[in-house]
Amino acid sequence: MVQTYGSHESKIYYIEESTFGQTPSNPPMLGVPAESVEPQINPNNIKLRGVGSVDLQAIKKGLRAPSLKIAFPLPSDAPISFLQYAKVELAKSLSVQVLYYKGAFTAATDIISLLYSGCKFQSATVECSIEDVVKANVEILSQDLTVGTAKLTGAAYSDYSGAVPFYDSYIKKNTTTLERVTDWKFNIDNNLKQVPVIRSSNGNVLKYLPNRHRDLTGEVVFEFESKEEFDDIINDTEFDLEFGLGGANKATFSDCKWENASTPTQIEELVSLKATFVAKTVTIS
Secondary structure, X not given: OOOOOOHHHEEEEEEEOOXXXXXXXXXXXXXXXXXXXXXXXXXXXXXXXXXXXXXXXXXXXXXXXXXXXXXXXOOOOOOOOOHHHHOHHHOOOEEXXXXXXXXXXXXXXXXXXXXXXXXXXXEEEEEEEOOOEOEEEEEEEOOEEEEEOOOOOOOXXXXXXXXXXXXXXXEEEOOEEOOOEEEEEEEEEOOOXXXXXXXXXXXXXXXXXXXXXXXXXXXXXXXXXXXHHHHHHHOOOOEEEEEEEEOOEEEEEEEEEEEEEEOOOOOOOOOEEEEEEEXXXXXXX
């Protein structure tokens, strides 16, 4: 009998797919240094009732909806290796494998494999605060899930390490570095649509996973030393915001406007300015 698995007995890996929903053969799997991972699958059961009984008459499977929630610090080895797939412009899908195992990973036993295929980013939130590292929280939707008891045949598993501390990040407004910021956060919401079709085989598995309208938002917290953000709102000023993600990597939100600016003021507290923004486009490079 296998004892309950611990978080130290789990790893998560991914690989880019050439064909949507198909895991490549002998894949070079790349690791995500997750702080937490939550694999899910919802069968969306169809519950049928009828006259003559207070109980259900039948329970039929509906549209299968596998998903993943992953929280991880950006690895300094390759800060955007995984995060870049939040950009719908790439039009790429992933296979993501969550592994639970006993013993050393190189000689793992009692493996439980959850292989998500046809994965795309539903949303991603990246944030940084003083005395912390740059972290991401992502939600991924998947076409299907395969459950197994082994690693992928012929796969090589590699891990990224390190983290990006707050002092290795930065924010630029247009070309000027902002040196009043204590916290920042940005959100990418792709609003994916799970699209099934009526078919005789795999009818309960979606066929397409297209993105719809995209929402690009975020929040920046400043030490209150300037009225600049209030001026921007009054003057309806448009600008770009560039967030440093470690090394030469960055996320650039273009054609931004502040959505709100506030300065909560309390006794015995320093005054900060919290400003939320909305953007037209984003690039991660």
